Amino acid sequence: MKLVYLKNLFTLVWQYGKALFLLSTIIKIILGISPLATLFIVQEVINQVTELIQGESVEYMSVLFLLLLQFAVSVLISILNHVDSILAIHLEVRLDYKISKKVSTKSITVPFSYFELSQFYDHQNRIKNGNIGTRLMIPIKATLDVLKYIISISSYVIFLATIHWGLVVISLIAFIPILIIKAKFGSAKFYLMRNQTPAAREANYITSLLNTRQASKEIRLFRLGEFLLQKWSFLFKKNNSQTLRLARREYYAFILIDLFSALLYVAASLLLISQISRGFLAVGQFVSTGQAIQGAQSTINMIASTLARIYENQLYVEDLFKYLNYYEPTLHKNNEQEKTMSFPSKVQKGINVGNLSFYYPHSSKKALHNISFSVKPGEKIAIVGENGSGKSTLVKCLMGLYNNYEGTITIDDIDIQKIKTNELYDQMTGIFQDYMKYQFTVQENIGFGNISKLDQLQQIINTSEKSGADSFVRNLPKQYSSRLGRLFQGGYELSGGQWQKIALARALYKNAQIIFLDEPTASLDPLVEIELFRQFLSTTKDVTTFYISHRMASAKVAEKILVLKNGEIVESGSHTELMNLQGEYHRMYQAQANWYLEKDSS
Numbered sequence: 001m002k003l004v005y006l007k008n009l010f011t012l013v014w015q016y017g018k019a020l021f022l023l024s025t026i027i028k029i030i031l032g033i034s035p036l037a038t039l040f041i042v043q044e045v046i047n048q049v050t051e052l053i054q055g056e057s058v059e060y061m062s063v064l065f066l067l068l069l070q071f072a073v074s075v076l077i078s079i080l081n082h083v084d085s086i087l088a089i090h091l092e093v094r095l096d097y098k099i100s101k102k103v104s105t106k107s108i109t110v111p112f113s114y115f116e117l118s119q120f121y122d123h124q125n126r127i128k129n130g131n132i133g134t135r136l137m138i139p140i141k142a143t144l145d146v147l148k149y150i151i152s153i154s155s156y157v158i159f160l161a162t163i164h165w166g167l168v169v170i171s172l173i174a175f176i177p178i179l180i181i182k183a184k185f186g187s188a189k190f191y192l193m194r195n196q197t198p199a200a201r202e203a204n205y206i207t208s209l210l211n212t213r214q215a216s217k218e219i220r221l222f223r224l225g226e227f228l229l230q231k232w233s234f235l236f237k238k239n240n241s242q243t244l245r246l247a248r249r250e251y252y253a254f255i256l257i258d259l260f261s262a263l264l265y266v267a268a269s270l271l272l273i274s275q276i277s278r279g280f281l282a283v284g285q286f287v288s289t290g291q292a293i294q295g296a297q298s299t300i301n302m303i304a305s306t307l308a309r310i311y312e313n314q315l316y317v318e319d320l321f322k323y324l325n326y327y328e329p330t331l332h333k334n335n336e337q338e339k340t341m342s343f344p345s346k347v348q349k350g351i352n353v354g355n356l357s358f359y360y361p362h363s364s365k366k367a368l369h370n371i372s373f374s375v376k377p378g379e380k381i382a383i384v385g386e387n388g389s390g391k392s393t394l395v396k397c398l399m400g401l402y403n404n405y406e407g408t409i410t411i412d413d414i415d416i417q418k419i420k421t422n423e424l425y426d427q428m429t430g431i432f433q434d435y436m437k438y439q440f441t442v443q444e445n446i447g448f449g450n451i452s453k454l455d456q457l458q459q460i461i462n463t464s465e466k467s468g469a470d471s472f473v474r475n476l477p478k479q480y481s482s483r484l485g486r487l488f489q490g491g492y493e494l495s496g497g498q499w500q501k502i503a504l505a506r507a508l509y510k511n512a513q514i515i516f517l518d519e520p521t522a523s524l525d526p527l528v529e530i531e532l533f534r535q536f537l538s539t540t541k542d543v544t545t546f547y548i549s550h551r552m553a554s555a556k557v558a559e560k561i562l563v564l565k566n567g568e569i570v571e572s573g574s575h576t577e578l579m580n581l582q583g584e585y586h587r588m589y590q591a592q593a594n595w596y597l598e599k600d601s602s
C-alpha cells in the first residue's frame, strides 16, 4: 500500500476542510469509546435488576438513574452518528468541487498532443468514473472509522482481559485471515477495473453512438443497429463475466471466514461456560461479556473490511494523483517558465518555417517532412494537397498546438516555442475542420472568439455580418439570444453551412494578426464560398491568413500557394506560377476544372 498518496489526500482534506475534519475526528473518538460505556452500564443495570428480583436491597433511584444514563448514551450516539454523516457530506461536496476543478484544469492545461494518447484518455476516463468527492471520501471516512474501531477494540480487549486472557486471544486470532482475504480482493477488484477500462470505454462509446441524434441517421440508413448492439453486448458481457467470476471467488472466501469466526465463537462460549461453572461470573458480567465477544468480533471484521476498503480506494487515490501529475516528457519541449518572449505587437518580418518535421505521438510515420517556407505579414497563403498530405498537421504546428517537432517556426525571428502561450493565442485565431457547435446562444457562439468581449453585442453583430451569419440570425426568434443546437430545450438547429458561418464569425471576432482557416467553407456552395472569401480577404488585409481548401478556385485568390504531398512541400508559388509549372498543382486544378466543365455540359 503506497501511503504517500493517502497522505497527499489527507493534506488536501486538511487544506480544504480543517474544521470539518477535526470535528469529525473528535466525534469518531467519542463513538469509539461509546461501546465500552454501554457495556458497563448494561452490566450494572442487569446486576442491579437481578438483585432487585432476588429481593436484595437495591436503591430504585439508582436503577432508574442507570436506565436514564443508558438512554442518554444511546441518544448521544445516535445524534453523533447523524452529525458525523452531515459533516462527511459537507466535506465530500467540498472535495468534489475542489478536486473536480483540479481534474478539469489539468484537461485544459496539458499540451494538445496529450489528446492523441489513448492511455491519457483511459486514465481520464477512470478518474471521472463516478463522483470524485464520494470516491475520495471513502478512504477518509474509512481511516477515521479505523481510528474509531481501534479505540472500540482496545476497550473490548481491556474489558475481556478482566474476565479471561483466552477471550482476548480468541478475538484477535480472527483478525489475520479476514484482513488478508479482504485486502487481496480489494486490490484484485481495482486491477480488474483498470484492465477493463479500454473495453468499458468502447462499450460506452457504442452506447453514446446508439443514443445520439447525429449517429442515428447513419445507424438507420446502413442498418448498423444490430451490429453495434452485438459489439456492445460482447464488450459488456466480457467485462461482466470477469466481474462476476471475481465476486464468486470473493464470496466463497467470505463463507470460509464466516465458518472460521463461528468456530472461534464456539471456543469463546465454552470458555465462558467454564467460568460460570466455577462461579467467576455474575449475570450482568456474563451478558456483557457475551456482548463484548460479539462486539470484538464484529469490530475486527469491520477493521479488516475497512482496511481493505482503504486499500482498494487508495489505489483510486493513487490513480487520481498520478493523473493530476501526468507528465509525458517527450511532449513538453518548453515549459511555461521558459516561454519568456512576447508576441510582436505588429509583425514586421513575417513567419519563417525551417526544416519542419513532425511525428504524431506513438506513430512511426512522419506526418511532415522537411517543410521550409516564409510568409510576409498580411500575406494570404493557401495550402492545398490530397487527403492525408499533412495540411491540417502543418496548420496545427504553426498554431503552436504541437511543440514536439523538429526544425523551427519563427515569427519576426522569435521561436514560437519561446513566446508566452497566452500571447501566442491572443494573436492567432482560426476555424478547424471539426469546429465546435456550442449548444449556447448565438452571442456566446460568436463571442467565445474573444471572451473578454463576450458582452459587446454590436461588435458581435458587425463580425457576424462579415461572416455572412447575420442574415439568418436575424430571422431567429430571439436573434442573438437564441440558443443553438438541439441538446437543450428551446434550442434551434442550424444547417451545416449556417453553423460554419457562425464558426467563421467566432474566428473573426478576435483581432488577431494571424488567422488559420482549415476548410472553413466546406459546407458552403462554391459560389457562396468564393464570394465569402473575397469579402473576407478585403476585410482582413493586414491579417496573415493560412487557409486550407479542397476547392482549387478558392486557392487561386491566394498570393502564395503551398502544395503538399506525403507531408512534403512539392511546389509553391502564385496560381499563375504553379499553372505554368504544369506540375502537381496544375494536375489538381485541371482535374477539378474538367469535372465542373463535364458537369456543366452533361
Ligand SMILES: Nc1ncnc2c1ncn2[C@@H]1O[C@H](COP(=O)(O)OP(=O)(O)OP(=O)(O)O)[C@@H](O)[C@H]1O
Residues within 6 Å of the ligand: 116, 360, 361, 363, 367, 385, 386, 387, 388, 389, 390, 391, 392, 393, 394
Ligand atoms: N491524431 C493523429 N494521430 C496520428 N496520425 C495522424 C493524426 N492526425 C493525422 N494523422 C496522420 O497524419 C497525416 C496527415 O494528416 P492531416 O490531417 O494533416 O492531413 P490533411 O492533408 O489535412 O488531410 P485532409 O485533407 O483529409 O484533411 C495522415 O497520414 C494522417 O493519417
